[in-house]
Amino acid sequence: MAQGKLITMDEFTIMETRKFPQATGELSSLLRDIGLAGKIINKQVRKAGLVDILGKHGATNVQGEEQMKLDIYANETLINILKNSTDCAGIASEENDNHVCYEDTYSANSKYVVLFDPLDGSSNIDVNAPIGTIFAIYRRVSELGQPCTEADFLQPGNKLMAAGYIIYGSSTMMVYATKLGVNGFTLEPSIGEFCLSHPDMKCPENGKIYSLNQGNTVKYDAGMKAYLEYCMESKKDEGRPYSHRYIGSMVADMHRTLLKGGIFIYPGDKGAPKGKLRLQYECNPMAFIIEAAGGIAVSGAQDILDIEPTELHQRTPIFIGSKNMVNRAMEIMKQTEPAI
Numbered sequence: 001m002a003q004g005k006l007i008t009m010d011e012f013t014i015m016e017t018r019k020f021p022q023a024t025g026e027l028s029s030l031l032r033d034i035g036l037a038g039k040i041i042n043k044q045v046r047k048a049g050l051v052d053i054l055g056k057h058g059a060t061n062v063q064g065e066e067q068m069k070l071d072i073y074a075n076e077t078l079i080n081i082l083k084n085s086t087d088c089a090g091i092a093s094e095e096n097d098n099h100v101c102y103e104d105t106y107s108a109n110s111k112y113v114v115l116f117d118p119l120d121g122s123s124n125i126d127v128n129a130p131i132g133t134i135f136a137i138y139r140r141v142s143e144l145g146q147p148c149t150e151a152d153f154l155q156p157g158n159k160l161m162a163a164g165y166i167i168y169g170s171s172t173m174m175v176y177a178t179k180l181g182v183n184g185f186t187l188e189p190s191i192g193e194f195c196l197s198h199p200d201m202k203c204p205e206n207g208k209i210y211s212l213n214q215g216n217t218v219k220y221d222a223g224m225k226a227y228l229e230y231c232m233e234s235k236k237d238e239g240r241p242y243s244h245r246y247i248g249s250m251v252a253d254m255h256r257t258l259l260k261g262g263i264f265i266y267p268g269d270k271g272a273p274k275g276k277l278r279l280q281y282e283c284n285p286m287a288f289i290i291e292a293a294g295g296i297a298v299s300g301a302q303d304i305l306d307i308e309p310t311e312l313h314q315r316t317p318i319f320i321g322s323k324n325m326v327n328r329a330m331e332i333m334k335q336t337e338p339a340i
Helices: 009-017 026-046 069-084 122-127 214-219 222-232 250-260 279-292 323-335
Strands: 056-060 066-068 090-093 112-120 131-139 160-168 172-178 181-188 193-198 209-211 263-266 296-298 318-321
Touching: 009 026, 009 181, 009 193, 026 069, 026 112, 026 131, 026 160, 026 172, 026 181, 026 193, 069 090, 069 112, 069 122, 090 279, 112 122, 112 279, 122 131, 131 250, 131 279, 160 250, 160 279, 172 193, 172 250, 172 279, 181 279, 209 250, 214 222, 222 323, 250 263, 250 279, 250 318, 263 323, 279 296, 279 318, 296 323, 318 323
Parallel strands: 090 112, 209 263
Antiparallel strands: 056 066, 112 131, 131 160, 160 172, 172 181, 181 193, 263 318, 296 318
C-alpha cells in the first residue's frame, strides 16, 4: 500500500475480484453488504449509553441465553440488509431458531447463504468492553432458482467461501478471510469507509498469551488441568509463565490472538462436555480465519473445519491460535491420563 494512500474495502474487493476473470462479483457484493450492516450497528454501539438500547431485552434466544437489546437490533439489521441484497439466498443467525429463506426471485437465484452471530460478547455491552459480529459465507448446495434449504447451512467449515468479523472496540475493524488470505480494514469515521489497515494478516507461530475462563478449572478434565499447569509454570528459557488474558468476547480475544499470537481455548467440561461455543456461528468462521492466517483450530478430537455439522446450533470445544501453541496443548493433553 502506497504511503498515505487510503484503499477502501470496496476498492480492495474489486481489485481482488479482478484476479479471477470468471468471478461474478457476488461474493464481493455480500462482503460490502455485511460491512454496511457493521457501520449501522457500530453507530448504535457508539451511542448505546445515550439511548434506551442498553440492558436486557426481557427474552431469551434459542440457546436459553438472555438477549440484550443491542443483540436484537444487530440481528434485525443484518437480516434486513441481507434480505435487500440480491446476492444472498438466506441466512441463519445464532439468535433465531431456524434459518430464514429469502424467497423472492433474485434471492432464489443467489449462490450464497450467510450465517452470523450478530453481537458476540453481548454480556459485555453494559460494561463498555469490546463486542463484535461474526459471519460465515457458504456457496449453497441446493438448486439455484429454488428456495435455499437447511442443507445449505449445515456444511463443514472446509467448504466456506469467506468468513470474518467486525470488532467494535477502541476503533471499529472488519477482518475477513478468503482462500487468498486475511485482510483487516479500519473504519475511518470522517469518510464512513472501512480502509485497508492490516494487509495480509498472519498469526505468529508462537505466542505468550493463553486465553480461557480459568474460573472453570474445577470442571476441567486432567488433560486440560495439565496444560494450565504448563502455562503457569516458570520456565524463563521457554518464555513461561504465559500471560493470562480473557475478555469473555470471542471476537476480542481472537482479534488479539490473530495480531499477537497466543491460544484461545473454550474446552468441554463436566457441565458442558460438548463445549459452549457454536460450531456454525463462531468456531467455523474463526477457524477459517486463523487457518488462512497460518494458525490452526481443533476441537481436541479433530480439525474444527472438518467437523460435519448435524444441527444449526451445534456446539464444540475449541483450541485455536498459534500453530506451535495449539500443537503443544494437544501433546500435553494426550500425554495425560483422562480423569476417572
